[in-house]
Amino acid sequence: MTLTERLREKISQAFYNHGLFCASYPIPIILFTGFCILACCYPLLKLPLPGTGPVEFSTPVKDYSPPPSDSDRKQGELSEQPEWYVGAPVAYIQQIFVKSSVSPWHKNLLAVDVFRSPLSRAFQLVEEIRNHVLRDSSGTRSLEEVCLQVTDLLPGLRKLRSLLPEHGCLLLSPGNFWQNDRERFYADPDIIGTIHQHEPKTLQTSATLKDLLFGVPGKYSGVSLYTRRRMVSYTITLVFQHYHASFLGSLRARLMLLHPSPNCSLRAESLVHVHFKEEIGVAELIPLVTTYIILFAYIYFSTRKIDMVKSKWGLALAAVVTVLSSLLMSVGLCTLFGLTPTLNGGEIFPYLVVVIGLENVLVLTKSVVSTPVDLEVKLRIAQGLSSESWSIMKNMATELGIILVGYFTLVPAIQEFCLFAVVGLVSDFFLQMLFFTTVLSIDIRRMELADLNKRLPAEACLPPSKPVGRPARFERHPAARPSTPHTITLQPSSFRNLRLPKRLRVIYFLARTRLAQRLIMAGTVVWISILLYTDPAGLRTYLTAQVTEQSPLGDGALPPLPVPARHADPAFAIFPPDAPKLPENQTLPGGPPERAGAAEGVGDGPVPEVTWGPEDEELWRKLSFRHWPTLFSYYNITLAKRYVSLLPVIPVTLRLNPREALEGRRPQDSRSSWAAPGPRPGELWEAESLGPGGAPAHGDVTLYKVAALGLAAGIVLVLLMLCLYRVLCPRNYGQPGGGPARRRRGELPCDDYGYAPPETEIVPLVLRGHLMDIECLASDGMLLVSCCLAGHVCVWDAQTGDCLTRIPRPGRRRDSTGSALETQESWERLSEGDKAGLEELGDSPPPRRRPAGPPPPARFRDQPDLSCLIDTNFAARPRSPEPAQPEPRHRAGCGRARDPPGYDFGRLVQRVYPEEGRAAGPGPALRPPSPAPPLAPEDEGGPAEKGSPPLSWAPSADGSVWSLELQGSLIVLGRSSGRLEVWDAIEGVLCCSSEEVSSGITALVFLDKRIVAARLNGSLDFFSLETHTALSPLQFRGTPGRGSCPSSPVYSSSDAVLCHLTHTVPCAHQKPITALRAAAGRLVTGSQDHTLRVFRLEDSCCLFTLQGHSGAITTVYIDQTMVLASGGQDGAICLWDVLSGSRVSHMFAHRGDVTSLTCTTSCVISSGLDDLINIWDRSTGIKLYSIQQDLGCGASLGVIADNLLVTGGQGCVSFWDLNFGDLLQTVYLGKSSEAQPARQILVLDNAAIVCNFGSELSLVYVPSVLEKLD
């Protein structure tokens, strides 16, 4: 055991040192590794390229003997002979290459004559070859003895039975089309038709029957009416079983003697052996493809786990490169040491990859990224390596052991596989240690740098603290430059472009230069030109033919009767005297003129000369590479992994004179034309032209197909490019102001701190009417409701800024005294609660919400005048950290004073005293607790004018308003007393209320007839609103007994609004609910118990409890797209997937609480107690930039139209371009001397902004601002 321990320690130490080393010299190590890889892969150059194409090897004809079989093969031959060159070939193939022409050409010869008589000579040649017998000392030897005897064709080829030889020598010639029967040939009216009858109708690359029998590629055969060369080439293919040199020699000599080729320069020296690889059929392809699919799935699932690095793709690529190059190295090394791979590389490759695996790489990455981030990169790498060293070594030892066991199976294939795997494993380990580790270190360093650049602003204004996790890195890089308030904190100008994500920069560059379009254009042009150049469909030949046809040789008035064979009497020996008339006869009006033209054009052409060039020597190369396998496969002989030897061709030149050509004409032609001169010649022409007609028609079809395919391919290509372009280019490309021009405007990013910002001043609509600071704001676009600390609610017209209603009505404070005592009691209870809360405040971090304590004994009953006022303030005060309407808060830990810290009792009391004096008596100062406001309004006359002088105020007896929502014309108020009130915003009357639970309502959601109230005690109440148009005179007064009756007290007016309690979730959270949002049918609550819960809105069913914050939740955001973001007191932001309840990302955003959070389609915007506004990329969770806010304005932000951010400042608002982080404009509201910090910004639907400047609101219309921007 101790040995293991020691070993472990040693390994760990070694890995640690190695990690340090790698991280210290990354570039040299990578270069060295690359050199190693290349060096090890060098032997691979000798290996044949994988593929199924045939491989050639030539040996001289002289002294040729078949290579010995494998057993007696000498080692010395290894170098010059390919390894497949063992044993006798499957067959020796002798091609007798016939070139024939009619010479001299005469005008009265037909196009058909070009090939009719040359082809007829094939029969004669075949006869000669078949009858060739070698007589020498050893006796006689005929062709039958040496040739390859074939048996039946495959059963599937019955239709070819008449064309291909069976049960005999494999001898192919064009004569096979006519069953080697000369009579059939002469009887055939349509030679070309016969030849082409077995041509496939579709495009096909493999050998066709015509190719097989002619032995030359189709376009070289010259069997066509439109050839200009008038030379016909074909081969007679002989297949020998054995190599019999003397027989072959005699055959060659005899043929050359019979048909001499005077200017033949063929050397005929070498024998070419062609080795065919194993062919891969569909049946073999499917398992292969399956293994590759599994391989890719494996790689995908493996690399998906790479996380927490700068570039996931880069590292995944590095991992794959590591494995692949280790495989290459392994093959290279094995080759170097003399082991040649015999296995099919493509087949075993996936298994090798799977055996070697990506696991180590991933383990390494995981281990390194999980080291403490505040360490130096070197140390992180070293620690990560050393912590995983033992498991890596153990795994490797295990795998090596397994593979070694495999080696002892003594199966050659498995042994070879194991050998490769072992070498691959070792080289993989080598590469992991040197290559991947180094890449990882570079990546981690890059991440640190990038993070540094991004995080600089955040740390700039922050005192160092000790948060856990990633932010710890900040401490190591203390802020270099102090950031000025209200300045977007940017890097120095040289780093300016870093702000933009790289991706965006590339896209903008592409968009600016229109690179994509140009590339598409250039690509299309190149593609078309390549298409024309390579001429895949014989386009040029076709065009040439077209031109020839249209050549004006054919006369306009042509005689209709073509009588080509009128004088085709086989008996006549010389040209008939009327032969020159023939063209006139041929080109009759009925006949197609171009045919005549072709014939005449041919007639005028030069005398064809049969030449033999070096290209003729190996014309078989131009055949399809599947030519021979196809031929042999017809007889169920496979060439896979075997070879055939091609003997040098025997050239045969046939020179026919015109007379012979005429002799070759079909006798039937002349007979039929003699018999019926009228219609028959037409038919004859028809018949003759069928062949030519057939071939070009076939060519046409091919051409059209190619053209259609090409067109389709082009369209697909262009569409693909378009799609790519769409994907790559941003949506806002082309929008005015989205481009760089606008960015330039705001490049100088600040206001009055040294820069010259584009600043303007406008006079906003100032809404005055609140005595104290405004706490809650709500709006539905038309109306704006605000509520101040004193519990006064004002309803404003969002368009004009008129004050429509006040709740409670001014001047109606003293009218009800009936319940004063009761009310007062409750107030005192509250005040006690407040005091308790205050005491808590002193020693503990400030609670978000004061828990409603049990009612203490009323001790201040004798001092009603002051206590109630102080109570009010206390009651109102602690709700300042309302997360839904964030406010700058004061925290003990935060050293800087932003607002007057603490509770300024003195000021409040001073403010209260004069009012007390005016109020004449302490008791009546209390608001009646009546849920029913008087129906006799005193100031029915109209809405209070805007900016009306502050009326005397008193706290609402029902407790202060903690939350407020507005929808339609209904205002929902949640009070600290736990009372829920629904007011009519226009009338200013209370519609209904509910006060079953005394726990204060901390947050409200009002979504189409549904109200959800979250309470201090952590419970959730779901109410539904019902509107009855029918007048219902009943008025239920809610009994104070809580929970006794499920229906809440109802107030009925002309259209009664009823508020039903539908569900209660009694213990949604253990601690007070601090945040509540609803959207998309979901309700999200955030609580001080560090958790969030997601409820379904309709049935209040709890779907998830989301845990992930380490502090109380302060703010929650959810929108219709089901994105859920939450921020907590721990300064973290979590993004969640509402569908699965899983955490998508987690970002350490702020020092101190996150005060507000909002999302756009691409980013998340958060503000914190540190007066920073951070903008995050929503998908990656990477911080894009941050904005430093004025003191006390931290939470004032709003988003207009998804790309414009509004932030508040000292008496001003600033507009930022969200995409770039550029300050667009700063607008001062009023005189800057009396500037107050904008605590809150509410963006209305009609492009208006409401700024909360303490006790007054400013209504700014953005269009007036925006139009000045451009």
Add this chain to the structure above:
Amino acid sequence: MPRLHDHLWSRPCAGAARPLSRAPRAARPGGMIAAAPRAPGPAPAGPSGRAGGRHRHLVQRGLVLFLVGVVLALVLNLLQVQRNVTLFPDEVIATAFSSAWWVPPCCGTAAAVVGLLYPCMDRHLGEPHKFKREWASVMRCIAVFVGINHASAKLDFANNVQLSLTLAALSLGLWWTFDRSRSGLGLGVTIAVLATLITQFLVYSGVYQYTSPDFLYIRSWLPCIFFSGGVTVGNIGRQLAMGVPEKPHSD
């Protein structure tokens, strides 16, 4: 017991062999019936309120496993047919993919049953399978399984004993690398034994035959293939069972 028998005997096809032609037809409904009552089996283990969701996910899992079995059967069949390891009657060969129509469904059913059986057994034994629970490992396992089949079909061994021993070692290696649970080993061995017996029975009754039987009527490596197939499918099933419970919340 008939239920168990049904699915276990249809299991052979997932390996490489193919069971009978008529018997599977009779047995396929049996297999289906076997799968159906099994489906609600694990449901009580889940949260009671989500029984419906679990049920649905069980069906989904079964479907996925069925497809996996079908694909594997087709692919591995091709491997074997290339080497003429098995012979089907002529009229059967004429059908699609040169194999009997009933082979892929049987294999699919067998795969579904085995794949559901593994996590179910884990749950009943109370020892959740924790070893290498990730998709990458599952993919690796499938690749090794295909490789074993590949080896059995394509490699030229000196004799059958060597081949069988090699494959047995490979199969055990597969289990050791990817499973390492006693329950997995037990189930795999049970499957292999039962499947081999059934194959013997099928060949004996003349449904099909092997070209060169060396172990009674079949090839001696067949149990190894069945074993590794069982382990592989069980691996997939476990992974599916683990991946699914995260989903039921989404509706």
